[in-house]
Amino acid sequence: NFILTQPPSVSESPGKTVTISCTRSSGSIASYYVQWFQKRPGSSPRPLIYEDNQRRSGVPDRFSGSVDTSSNSASLTISGLKTEDEAEYYCQSYDSTYHGVFGGGTKLTVL
Amino acid sequence: QVQLVQSGAEVKKPGASVKVSCKASGYTFREYGISWVRQAPGQGLEWMGWISAYSSATNYAQKFQGRVIMTTNPYTSTAYMELRSLRSDDTAVYYCARARREPTQNWFDPWGQGTLVHVSS
Numbered sequence: 060n061f062i063l064t065q066p067p068s069v070s071e072s073p074g075k076t077v078t079i080s081c082t083r084s085s086g087s088i089a090s091y092y093v094q095w096f097q098k099r100p101g102s103s104p105r106p107l108i109y110e111d112n113q114r115r116s117g118v119p120d121r122f123s124g125s126v127d128t129s130s131n132s133a134s135l136t137i138s139g140l141k142t143e144d145e146a147e148y149y150c151q152s153y154d155s156t157y158h159g160v161f162g163g164g165t166k167l168t169v170l
Numbered sequence: 171q172v173q174l175v176q177s178g179a180e181v182k183k184p185g186a187s188v189k190v191s192c193k194a195s196g197y198t199f200r201e202y203g204i205s206w207v208r209q210a211p212g213q214g215l216e217w218m219g220w221i222s223a224y225s226s227a228t229n230y231a232q233k234f235q236g237r238v239i240m241t242t243n244p245y246t247s248t249a250y251m252e253l254r255s256l257r258s259d260d261t262a263v264y265y266c267a268r269a270r271r272e273p274t275q276n277w278f279d280p281w282g283q284g285t286l287v288h289v290s291s
Contacts, residue, residue, distance in 0.1 A: 159217035
């Protein structure tokens with residue numbers, strides 16, 4: 060199996076841009092699509108990005124996803140940060156047996 | 171609109187089983203699958219498995235093999251997740267999410283509201 064490693068926390072000021080990384084431990088990041096979810100306490104995960112960089116309908120274009128094969132990682136970038144973006148963010152992918160794996164989550168603080 | 175509505179909270183004793191339901195509406199149930207994900211208190215999201223509502227094919231996480239059974243009822247557009255031999259560390263919120271009809275775990279949208287399962291003696 061493989062692991063998706065995310066930083067436990069990031070913080071940035073309103074209006075700025077933040078990038079959350081998601082590094083795959085084995086297997087090519089380019090071979091298996093990555094999804095991103097926003098999770099607030101007491102709420103269900105909200106899909107943001109699917110298939111590496113496809114924004115879910117209704118998600119502001121301030122949210123974008125990308126993949127970097129050189130670092131075998133995916134990234135979620137949030138620009139024009141708002142206080143309402145404060146939440147936990149999870150990446151997710153799968154392996155050759157179609158088993159899903161989530162990253163450990165990144166707590167975003169907008170201060 | 172596409173919606174998944176899950177059954178209510180459950181309290182179970184260690185060793186018991188729990189069966190969580192996930193009723194779909196707003197789309198053709200058999201054209202998709204359902205994935206199940208859980209989140210224990212203070213922990214991250216954990217993928218449990220997937221079932222195709224088209225073929226009833228399943229794919230379970232190794233951790234839950236032998237202890238979980240996922241089923242669907244196409245007549246009521248409902249998916250079920252049964253977890254057996256419950257332990258205290260199975261205490262978590264369990265989510266269903268609409269997924270691909272094929273086993274590729276690359277799209278979960280939307281999610282149910284979650285079902286709290288509390289395991290305690």
